[in-house]
Amino acid sequence: MADKIRLAHGGGGVLMRELIEEQIGPALGGLPQELPDAAPIPHADGFVMTTDSFVVKPLFFKGGDIGSLAVHGTINDLAVSGAQPLALSLALIIEEGLDIDELKKVLRSTGDAVHECGIRIITGDTKVVARGEADELFINTAGVGKIIKNVSSTFVQEGDCVLINGSIAEHGIAVMSSREGLRFDTPIASDSASIWPLVKALLDEDIEIHAMRDPTRGGLAACCVEIADAAGCSIELEEKSIPIRAEVVAACEMLGLDPLMVANEGKLVAFLPKSDAQKAVNILHKLPNGENAVIIGHVIGRKPKSVYLQTRWGGRRIIEMPYGEELPRIC
Amino acid sequence: MADKIRLAHGGGGVLMRELIEEQIGPALGGLPQELPDAAPIPHADGFVMTTDSFVVKPLFFKGGDIGSLAVHGTINDLAVSGAQPLALSLALIIEEGLDIDELKKVLRSTGDAVHECGIRIITGDTKVVARGEADELFINTAGVGKIIKNVSSTFVQEGDCVLINGSIAEHGIAVMSSREGLRFDTPIASDSASIWPLVKALLDEDIEIHAMRDPTRGGLAACCVEIADAAGCSIELEEKSIPIRAEVVAACEMLGLDPLMVANEGKLVAFLPKSDAQKAVNILHKLPNGENAVIIGHVIGRKPKSVYLQTRWGGRRIIEMPYGEELPRIC
Numbered sequence: 290m291a292d293k294i295r296l297a298h299g300g301g302g303v304l305m306r307e308l309i310e311e312q313i314g315p316a317l318g319g320l321p322q323e324l325p326d327a328a329p330i331p332h333a334d335g336f337v338m339t340t341d342s343f344v345v346k347p348l349f350f351k352g353g354d355i356g357s358l359a360v361h362g363t364i365n366d367l368a369v370s371g372a373q374p375l376a377l378s379l380a381l382i383i384e385e386g387l388d389i390d391e392l393k394k395v396l397r398s399t400g401d402a403v404h405e406c407g408i409r410i411i412t413g414d415t416k417v418v419a420r421g422e423a424d425e426l427f428i429n430t431a432g433v434g435k436i437i438k439n440v441s442s443t444f445v446q447e448g449d450c451v452l453i454n455g456s457i458a459e460h461g462i463a464v465m466s467s468r469e470g471l472r473f474d475t476p477i478a479s480d481s482a483s484i485w486p487l488v489k490a491l492l493d494e495d496i497e498i499h500a501m502r503d504p505t506r507g508g509l510a511a512c513c514v515e516i517a518d519a520a521g522c523s524i525e526l527e528e529k530s531i532p533i534r535a536e537v538v539a540a541c542e543m544l545g546l547d548p549l550m551v552a553n554e555g556k557l558v559a560f561l562p563k564s565d566a567q568k569a570v571n572i573l574h575k576l577p578n579g580e581n582a583v584i585i586g587h588v589i590g591r592k593p594k595s596v597y598l599q600t601r602w603g604g605r606r607i608i609e610m611p612y613g614e615e616l617p618r619i620c
Numbered sequence: 621m622a623d624k625i626r627l628a629h630g631g632g633g634v635l636m637r638e639l640i641e642e643q644i645g646p647a648l649g650g651l652p653q654e655l656p657d658a659a660p661i662p663h664a665d666g667f668v669m670t671t672d673s674f675v676v677k678p679l680f681f682k683g684g685d686i687g688s689l690a691v692h693g694t695i696n697d698l699a700v701s702g703a704q705p706l707a708l709s710l711a712l713i714i715e716e717g718l719d720i721d722e723l724k725k726v727l728r729s730t731g732d733a734v735h736e737c738g739i740r741i742i743t744g745d746t747k748v749v750a751r752g753e754a755d756e757l758f759i760n761t762a763g764v765g766k767i768i769k770n771v772s773s774t775f776v777q778e779g780d781c782v783l784i785n786g787s788i789a790e791h792g793i794a795v796m797s798s799r800e801g802l803r804f805d806t807p808i809a810s811d812s813a814s815i816w817p818l819v820k821a822l823l824d825e826d827i828e829i830h831a832m833r834d835p836t837r838g839g840l841a842a843c844c845v846e847i848a849d850a851a852g853c854s855i856e857l858e859e860k861s862i863p864i865r866a867e868v869v870a871a872c873e874m875l876g877l878d879p880l881m882v883a884n885e886g887k888l889v890a891f892l893p894k895s896d897a898q899k900a901v902n903i904l905h906k907l908p909n910g911e912n913a914v915i916i917g918h919v920i921g922r923k924p925k926s927v928y929l930q931t932r933w934g935g936r937r938i939i940e941m942p943y944g945e946e947l948p949r950i951c
Contacts (some may be wrong), residue, residue, distance in 0.1 A: 292719070293717050294714050294716055296748050296750060297746050298746070298750075299748025308720075309746065312723065313712075313723075313727055316723075317710075317727050317731040317734075317741060325743075328707075328742040330707045331707055332766065333667055333706055333764065336667065338707060339709070340710070340762055342712075342713050342745050342760055343710040344713060351661065375662055375663050378669055378670070378671035380672065381644075381673070382675060383625050384625070385624075385627050385631070388624060388625075389625060389643055390623070390624065399648060403648075408650060411659040411662070411669060414671050415636060415640065416759075417629050418675050419948065422755040423753070423755070427758070429745075429760035433669055433764060535662050576801070
């Protein structure tokens with residue numbers, strides 16, 4: 290029997306990476322060695338491009354919806370590439386029967402999100418498929434940005450600090466809760482937000498940044514493993530420093546999820562020299578969505594390319610790339 | 621009861637236009653007055669961007685597949701904007717259970733198509749949804765191009781010739797035939813192809829071009845009505861000049877379709893001054909996919925913004941914007 294695509298192939302983990310590196314890349318005639326969040330556009334010096342499709346279910350969840358998510362997701366891919374977002378495209382695949390009022394609600398939220406980010410949707414596309422051939426609404430956004438600062442996982446060095454702007458795992462848990470109808474005493478909202486204002490503030494203040502990531506599918510774990518792999522270094526994270534809300538810990542325990550592997554949609558993970566790290570934290574503390582910025586770990590050496598977690602109890606465990614089976618359709 | 625999205629909202633006709641102008645645009649906070657195939661990127665002088673999602677069914681059809689179509693569709697949107705294609709993004713939404721071999725076949729064809737067009741896929745995304753939540757595979761491509769020649773429907777003038785590079789309605793009929801298992805004595809293949817080489821040849825030879833379109837969904841009819849509307853002019857097409865293969869005429873009669881409203885995916889419709897028209901035809905005649913180039917009509921005045929067809933029998937009928945119900949999922 291021929292191999293089939295599994296849900297886990299879309300999870301942002303090991304299986305997805307294998308699919309991309311072993312099947313998609315070779316079939317397309319080869320991919321670049323590093324797969325950055327946004328890629329340089331040939332013959333357009335200083336400009337980069339990125340794309341993301343969004344299939345999140347349900348369309349509306351606490352803290353956002355598929356429209357705002359589609360804006361933030363693509364803007365954040367540009368931001369962590371050191372690029373100022375310039376414009377987005379918006380392509381809709383709509384299932385026949387979708388309420389036009391629902392669609393308008395999503396689009397108003399999309400419009401509000403781009404407006405808040407100070408950019409525009411400049412081009413679009415609309416397709417409709419019959420009932421049962423899609424699930425309500427899928428959105429693709431592609432974005433173009435202008436490089437302000439060259440960053441790359443290969444710039445990461447021994448001694449670099451790992452900075453995050455706030456608490457983890459909220460987006461994945463918020464979507465799961467909405468989908469499964471789970472209720473918590475304190476409702477968990479998605480962290481979906483543009484991180485460009487944070488990146489811009491750091492660059493405006495001449496903070497030296499080596500690499501940035503937004504820890505979406507696969508969470509903080511996937512993002513750090515990818516950086517360690519690409520940079521050829523080891524990273525040590527301190528569990529007690531990683532911000533996480535108590536109700537998110539509780540929800541993860543209940544759902545059997547490792548919060549390090551749960552998606553975020555408004556988080557910036559930056560790798561930067563120790564000399565600039567505290568200044569960066571101070572800058573972020575003054576900004577919305579940066580109040581809880583903190584150093585959560587360090588780059589401890591160039592081998593053996595592992596990510597370690599110093600646990601609260603003094604232990605040390607290896608963080609591995611998630612396999613991919615955690616949470617389908619959270620973005 | 622709330623209004624619902626209908627299949628016809630995706631047909632490239634009146635209903636889609638209403639959806640975009642009355643619902644999508646206002647909800648997003650406004651759209652530009654002219655909706656070109658590719659739009660200028662703010663703060664990126666001379667660069668344009670476009671996007672298209674592809675939901676064609678079946679994935680493989682005579683003359684192409686969803687992969688090559690996704691490349692040609694987006695490249696052609698750049699080409700008719702007078703822009704040299706620079707790079708594409710590729711985003712996949714895959715239904716769980718798709719054969720990985722099928723996926724690789726599509727991707728090889730995608731890779732071959734971009735290679736043939738002399739560009740690259742520079743960034744991508746992969747999502748997987750459960751069985752029944754999509755239909756095998758949807759592809760989004762976005763493209764960035766560099767403007768070589770400013771063209772606009774507002775540049776179209778009385779006296780302009782309407783040029784097409786070959787015979788119409790083949791893509792829609794090829795997809796329908798594959799989907800419905802129709803067989804013809806002479807099989808009808810999609811015309812799916814990049815038209816950038818044709819546009820480039822015309823621009824290289826300094827042909828003055830006012831406006832260009834690729835007549836996809838809604839066919840030649842929708843494309844001419846849009847131009848007439850935007851330019852505030854009338855257009856007269858000559859039925860006897862419009863190239864169409866006999867087997868396509870027969871298939872359209874059988875299926876009850878007006879070939880003027882059936883999608884093309886490798887056709888260039890150019891509006892240009894009479895003084896350059898014959899030279900343009902001669903240039904295209906020497907190129908693959910341009911051998912049957914011909915003048916099919918003229919711009920006859922600035923009012924009343926109608927498109928007329930001079931029929932073979934000497935009559936004159938008004939060509940209207942298709943409503944949208946013709947052919948679902950042909951691109």
